[in-house]
Amino acid sequence: MAIDVDTVTKIARLARLNVPEGDKLRLASELSGIFGWIEQLNAVDTTGIDPLSSVSAVLLPFRDDKVTDGGIAERILANAPGGAVYLDPDAPGTGGFFTVPKVVE
Numbered sequence: 001m002a003i004d005v006d007t008v009t010k011i012a013r014l015a016r017l018n019v020p021e022g023d024k025l026r027l028a029s030e031l032s033g034i035f036g037w038i039e040q041l042n043a044v045d046t047t048g049i050d051p052l053s054s055v056s057a058v059l060l061p062f063r064d065d066k067v068t069d070g071g072i073a074e075r076i077l078a079n080a081p082g083g084a085v086y087l088d089p090d091a092p093g094t095g096g097f098f099t100v101p102k103v104v105e
Contacts, residue, residue, distance in 0.1 A: 001032065001035040001036070001039065002032050003028045003031040003032045003035065004028055005024045005025055005028050007028070007031075008024045008027050008028045008031065009024060011031075012024075077098070080098050
């Protein structure tokens, strides 16, 4: 796919880039080369090849999803400016909350 100077000008305008006139011909040539490589890659038959994110088959280590610290909500909320609302931690769906000023009218 050949990119001309007019296409480079349009791309630069859409991307809000200030490209000097002297650089547009060079950029057109470089973009044409890039699109040439893309066309070569598109011509490669990849049927039967699984997609991969890495060339090495390394699995990430997993850890248990559990809280390793905490249980100090009362102490944290005690530092809240303007006071804080603390509900029963044993009741489902409740917990400590910071009170903040209204920002939307």
